[in-house]
Amino acid sequence: MYSDKEQVNILTSLLVASGVRHAIVCPGSRNAPIVHNLNECPQMQCYPVTDERSAGFYALGMSQCLKQPVVVCVTSGTALLNLAPAVAEAYYQHAPLVVISADRPPQWIDQLDGQTLPQPDALGRFVRKAVSLPEPLNEEQRWYCNRLVNEALMVKHGPVHINVPITEPLFNFTVEKLPEERKIEFIAADIPSHVLSHVCRMFLQSKRPMLIAGQPMNPSYDEAVMLVGDNDEYVPDFVLYIGGSIVSKRLKHFLRKAKETWIVNETGELNDTFMNLTNVIQGDGDVVADQIHFFLEQQPHPFVQKWEALLAKVRHHADNYQPDYSQMAVAKCFEESNPLEPVHYANSTAIRLANIYAKHPVYCNRGVNGIEGSLSTAAGFSLVSDENVFCVIGDLSFFYDQNALWNQNLRGNLRILLMNNGKGGIFNMLKGLEKSAARDQFVAAQHKTSAEGICMQNHVDYQKAQNMEEMQQGIEWLMHTESNRPLLLEVFTDAAEDERVFKAYYHSLKAE
Secondary structure: OEOOOHHHHHHHHHHHHOOOOEEEEOOOOOOHHHHHHHHHOOOOEEEEOOOHHHHHHHHHHHHHHHOOOEEEEEOOOHHHHOOHHHHHHHHHHOOOEEEEEEEOOHHHOOOOOOOOOOOOOOOHHHOOEEEEOOOOOOHHHHHHHHHHHHHHHOOOOOOEEEEEEOOOOOOOOOEOOOOOOOOOOOOOOOOOHHHHHHHHHHHHHOOOEEEEOOOOOOOOHHHHHHHHOOOHHHOOOEEEEOOOOOOOHHHHHHHOOOOEEEEEEOOOOOOOOOOOEEEEEEOOHHHHHHHHHHHHHHOOOHHHHHHHHHHHHHHHHHHHOOOOOOHHHHHHHHHHOOOOOOEEEOOOHHHHHHHHHOOOOOEOOOOOOOOOOHHHHHHHHHHOOOOOEEEEEEHHHHHHOHHHHOOOOOOOOEEEEEEEOOOOHHHHHOOOHHHOOOHHHHHOOOOOOOOHHHHHHOOOEEEEEOOHHHHHHHHHHHHHOOOOOOEEEEEEOOHHHHHHHHHHHHHHHHHO
């Protein structure tokens, strides 16, 4: 039996008709009719997450894995605002989250009634569409409700917000079946063949073309650009940019020297990252990249070969450099263990080490680059993946998002590599900040916290490492142990030694 709230039934029916099959649901009374309906649908799988901050990132991780829209449903009041960081990240990743917030009737907003605040448009421009459903009293209002839900669910490349005011009583579950709803279809268009040919021709006819793909990875470029320095022979005259965020600031500044950039993305959005954009093409960038690679295999381009030789030198150095015990050694050992399953790297130091050592695509919340939600995103991904899912994360990111482990749905396929050097180690790399007496305690949040107790309370299998041998054995355990609960390896390093080893790596590359 379903809720007797008509707008809730219209929404539920259209979610199912649109192919949405997974929902993260958060506790609350106002959203209980919605959660009840989602749970009643045989086509829908629900996952409870109590912390709304974590819930949004769980939904993001699931969306990354499934490449489909995922619902995150919250109750009224500040519960919705707690989703803002995850929604902002989804916006810049173009991930299809469906945010559903229950709401109080509009006449009670700002009247000192409990759990009320202005919820329509509360997520601002971080959603691509925001609608607030009426409670239908006649056929025209019912048509309007149907139309609004259709408008929201037709958005494919980013989060949407569906606000659902619900009048009491809330808990009448008396409707036997969902209504048959009119669903408006969206038909996507591919890049026309003549446009694809023109893009490839522009690339191949340029004297110094470069193909750049952002997120999920652009390994080795940072070190290569450092080696190039002021040598203009390596500056491209034509950049074909397949969108996505780029980790390296050095690379972004370098590409601003290029003559022009063409960007290809699925939304047709104007992202002038390199300050020299001349063309925006809406379409699948992977299709363009595959076509370019095909032509380059038939007829190699001298400038592309020049860059490939430079990148090969960087990769050779990374493969042969043997870092002393440090976070760099941890990342190298992990990547040399050949993780074939999905790997999520947290922001700051972790993703920069991935840029050096990863030879495969990785996941990272680079839309806004925040540290919050990295663990929850990987955890959400693991819920809908049959593979092991690894999360390589620093201590501040982990402790900030520890509620990601407070979840009854987690299984043994979630594997966490926690690099703990007792502070935000990235702040040791910022030139000039060492002059501030506030750096360690107040900026880098120095601490003496361990994850062991957190793992114990959440039934996560735990091991720690404090030297090279223990770390190598721990990574072997993390990679190959059979388990029905998540595994976490906490590797303790010294922040000053991490800094020394990291800088020594770049110094030795320059010296070659």
